[in-house]
Amino acid sequence: MKLRFKKWTEEEFFQMREEVLKGWPTGKDVDLEEAIKYHKSLPESKSFSKKLIDAKKSGITLAQPRAGVALIDQHIELLNFLDKEGGADLLPSTIDSYTRQNKYENCEKGIEESIKAGRSLLNGFPGVNHGVAGCRKVVEATSLPLQLRHGTPDARLLSEIMIAAGFTSDEGGGISYNVPYAKSVSLEKTLIDWQYVDRLVGWYEEHGVSINREPFGPLTGTLVPPSMSNAVGILEGLMAAEQGVKNLTLGYGQCGNLIQDVAAIRALEEQAEEYFKKFGYNDIQLTTVFHQWMGGFPEDEAKAFGVISNGASAAALAGATKVIVKTPHEAIGVPTKEANAAGIRATKMVLNLLKGQKLSTSPELEKEIEIIKAETKCILDKVYELGNGDWAIGIVKAFEQGVLDVPFAPSIYNAGKMMPARDNVGKVRYLAVGNVPLSKELVDYNMAQLEERAKFEGRPVTFQMTVDDIFAVGKGTLIGRPE
Numbered sequence: 001m002k003l004r005f006k007k008w009t010e011e012e013f014f015q016m017r018e019e020v021l022k023g024w025p026t027g028k029d030v031d032l033e034e035a036i037k038y039h040k041s042l043p044e045s046k047s048f049s050k051k052l053i054d055a056k057k058s059g060i061t062l063a064q065p066r067a068g069v070a071l072i073d074q075h076i077e078l079l080n081f082l083d084k085e086g087g088a089d090l091l092p093s094t095i096d097s098y099t100r101q102n103k104y105e106n107c108e109k110g111i112e113e114s115i116k117a118g119r120s121l122l123n124g125f126p127g128v129n130h131g132v133a134g135c136r137k138v139v140e141a142t143s144l145p146l147q148l149r150h151g152t153p154d155a156r157l158l159s160e161i162m163i164a165a166g167f168t169s170d171e172g173g174g175i176s177y178n179v180p181y182a183k184s185v186s187l188e189k190t191l192i193d194w195q196y197v198d199r200l201v202g203w204y205e206e207h208g209v210s211i212n213r214e215p216f217g218p219l220t221g222t223l224v225p226p227s228m229s230n231a232v233g234i235l236e237g238l239m240a241a242e243q244g245v246k247n248l249t250l251g252y253g254q255c256g257n258l259i260q261d262v263a264a265i266r267a268l269e270e271q272a273e274e275y276f277k278k279f280g281y282n283d284i285q286l287t288t289v290f291h292q293w294m295g296g297f298p299e300d301e302a303k304a305f306g307v308i309s310n311g312a313s314a315a316a317l318a319g320a321t322k323v324i325v326k327t328p329h330e331a332i333g334v335p336t337k338e339a340n341a342a343g344i345r346a347t348k349m350v351l352n353l354l355k356g357q358k359l360s361t362s363p364e365l366e367k368e369i370e371i372i373k374a375e376t377k378c379i380l381d382k383v384y385e386l387g388n389g390d391w392a393i394g395i396v397k398a399f400e401q402g403v404l405d406v407p408f409a410p411s412i413y414n415a416g417k418m419m420p421a422r423d424n425v426g427k428v429r430y431l432a433v434g435n436v437p438l439s440k441e442l443v444d445y446n447m448a449q450l451e452e453r454a455k456f457e458g459r460p461v462t463f464q465m466t467v468d469d470i471f472a473v474g475k476g477t478l479i480g481r482p483e
């Protein structure tokens, strides 16, 4: 399959599908006709797409945790606990790390050892190994819409199985589940593999079943300038729309300055709408998701609840359709179901207190929206030019040249030349642009904001600011002031 920005024909899709379903024995149980019938038999209350659109219409922010364990019965117990005791509005199934690397043999062993140990020895739910029948048990035994959340460069088989089982949303994308998650998987490969997933969703849509797609907004979750994550989100949105995806949630990871975070969500939604319209995708149902702080967490649980609640309020005031909830065990590892539920309850408390409130506009907010949109436009215009009108080709060339550049990404295909740091009020700025094609006035604007911090701290604008910022929240502040 040659990479190009064009909707796959059915024969192209079904030809690749034969290989995909051979990836593990459970692939042979995927039957699309049966899956369509099953989805149509599900109550509307289990449709991710519908719940998101209803929330957007009523202007509320939904709360969704991350959660996943090795064995089906324990996973069902966990999800129902998060529903009943946590008050979750939407349910996940966070997939384990072996599945994310297509190491299904290791999953098999992990499942056997978890049975012997009587507890989960995998850090998530091994959906491929459980197969359609196993995943369907989860769908049948829970009462909220279900989404697979993972970090899988090649999620073709995983998506086939879990969507056929009745999951109605799938997170990820050819950039956002490659660059922050893999070391040496090429962009061409993951863009094609995620075109497959989007084409599968397009096939469900063409047969009357709406499946939500959610690119992974936060990327490395470490000082990613909003315009860089918004550019990636819009690109993955365009890639999905071209393959027939209709229900799309674009995401953003909290950076910490409230005005910038609200501006980022507002800019993301407005600019994505602009690009969908400009390129002829007029029937996209667009929603947004705000990820609570994705960086280092305090170990102290009371402080962790402070971080969680702060993220919940930013999501509500931004008007995001959904907020992804963190837990007070974030600094330790996979949370207990009690800690996970507590994170949701704290979040829901804040969402309820702020119901109907949105951050009203202000000169500072308008300025930040304008800056983020202008930076994002510089990046997207260059991607389009590099691809000579083909977004997919443009993405590959943009990473080769550092036009798209995600800070602190493990991928060898990421230039890593751009460096961010916070300004004096904690907004994330471009300290060194690398080859990110910002206009001169935007480069100057970023530098002027950083100069203000430098003056305040009595030090020059320096990479040390970036380092200090990375450790700051774990130490209890947002901006890494010199000690």
Ligand SMILES: CC[C@H]1O[C@@H](n2cnc3c(N)ncnc32)[C@H](O)[C@@H]1O
Pocket (backbone or CB within 6 Å): 066, 067, 068, 069, 094, 123, 124, 326, 330, 333, 334, 335
């Ligand atoms: C994107 C990374 C996030 O996913 C979270 N995460 C990963 N696996 C699980 C898991 N199995 N249960 C709950 N949270 C999880 C992790 O804590 C981190 O906040």
